[in-house]
Amino acid sequence: MSESTHGAIPGLIPPSPVSPTIDLQAPGARHGHLRLPWSRNDSAWGNLMIPVSVIAGDRPGPTALITGANHGDEYEGPLAILDLAHSLAPSEVAGRVILLPFMNHPAFRAGTRVSPIDGVNMNRCFPGGPDQSITRQIADYVFRALVSPADIVLDFHSGGKTLDFLPFAASHVLGDPGHDARCAAAARAFNAPYTVKMLEIDNVGMLDTAVESLGKTFVTTELRGGGTATAESVGVARKGLRNVLIHAGILDEPPEVGPSRFLDMPSLDCFTFAREAGLLEMLVDLGQPVRRGQTIARIWPTDRSGAAPEPCLAGLDGVLAARHFPGLIQPGDTVSVVAVEDPEAAAG
Template sequence: MHTGLFHEIDFDADHKWSGHLSIPFSIDRSPYFQVKIPIFRIRNGAGPRVLLMAGNHGDEYEGEITLARLFRRLDPANMKGEVTILPFANLPAVMAARRRSPLDEGNLNRAFPGDPSGTPTFRLAHFLEHELFPRHDVIFDIHSGGTSMAHLPCALIERQGPPDMFARALGLMEGLGMPFAFVAENGAEAPTSMAAAARARAIGISGEFGSGGTVTPQTMALTARAVDRLLLALGIIEAPVLGPHVPIEGQTELLALESHAQAVFATRRGWFEPAVVVGARVRDGDVAGWYHDFERPEAPEEVLHFPAAGIVISQRLHTDCQSGDCLVQVGRPLTRDEVSGR
């Protein structure tokens, strides 16, 4: 039977279950090939419903490792409610260690609301937004900076939904225990998982939990603590599953990413030398780095300046750059009154 995506999930069963989302897609090696995306379910009666996902981009590993570990450890007898785990959402991208799928060059986080008749990435996005997301109260989509980016570990929500839902999202995000968090302003029609969650009337939480296409003890510890704290806050578990965890050192610092004007972009081929590290506090006009031209080594390097004051939240890792590459971004510190609109 030709169909966009099919599965054998029993959403009403109390059990610990593993299976696949299956997406038919003919390839030269196999005319009846199916993309088999692992999906896990743990349910123990009525209660909070959370979807945990990672691998939205394939080269972002903290969530992928953490969520697979969570499934192995989570005991239905020691929880209530429902946990659905999608650790390798864009599986072809995960297996290729790429941001996008090699099957269709699809970026899952730019594919919502999807297309049930489209290529695999768009079929998956359609299933997530229209069938899976609406069955959950909270969607936690774990990201990282990926292979090409150094990123400040931080949580994220988008300014979506009615005020009470946004306030609940803000509280859950701050409860993750991350040192930084930011509120994105992408709009209700954005092609992201967080906008899709809002359209499905679920609370969406995300973030960048590492960077560089690798993991470190620090980024893994932050990710594990965030997952446990979310499940504890929702009342799904009564004790950490991935812990023990180090204590939280202070209140989450909130940042805003409101405009492309908070970033420096390359406008020609060049080689980027940063002047500061991620996490640095900078002023408008401070030196962000230098842009070199290896094809004209006799020419002086171009001095780049920060376009806004704030905290450096991301920076390109690859020195070799092309026109259009984002070199560095700055987050503007937010007060809690600004976030709540008071």
């Protein structure tokens, strides 16, 4: 197959402009790039080169797709994926592991949430399109060529520069009970310090939604944030990645298991949004209990002194699971997320 047609996806008109520089099907460990032509001022016939690795064993088994840097300012996933790409041997693998450490590579290189090329949030543009902007072209290829053959997808996230989370793995509430149970079991197997049944406030165009629409097992994470990574958060990511591959039947080794608290996000009452701009003062730290109506943060005005702050109230009883990270906040920003203990999930 020539290079010009290697990236074509059967049944897709027009074909994807993305082409892999390695054979994604062959056994063994292969490391290369997804090449996407990108003509620009400093390179008329240039390309985006998105790193990809495939570790395929000689034993049959499922296919796992592992992605990081869906948002470019989130680092635990890329670090865990790079480590696995370097260390995982084909002899350990039943099936295939596709590793995409920097899915939104332009955003990752810039350290930004969205792509600096077209201003598109990759996790709001799935399934994308082969004749659309750069970010949507990448999303289209990932969805059609990498998600399609996968049995399980793990997409790493953390809070980036603007949020900080308790370290958790998550699944979503899904319409099909069997599908819901499969995703919840995989999130449980990740074995983060917290396991969450997650409510998204904006799930249109997410990779999560696109993968789940195909009935595939999907796990996501939020592993702290602040636009950096810690030894603890990267350790959670490394352990969880191997645990998910063990759960899928791709790795044959005992999982590393520790305690995990089970939380639920039952409604939009979990979220508190800023009504004013100003300087944010958190009154509760992550993991601490809160009560409905409690003032969990205050927003102080920055254009005058001697004025009272704007109180930010919890919408329900629970624990503080996420918070705005920068010191300054704007109207509409998420101040905090409160999750509730889920004894039923813990018992299961």
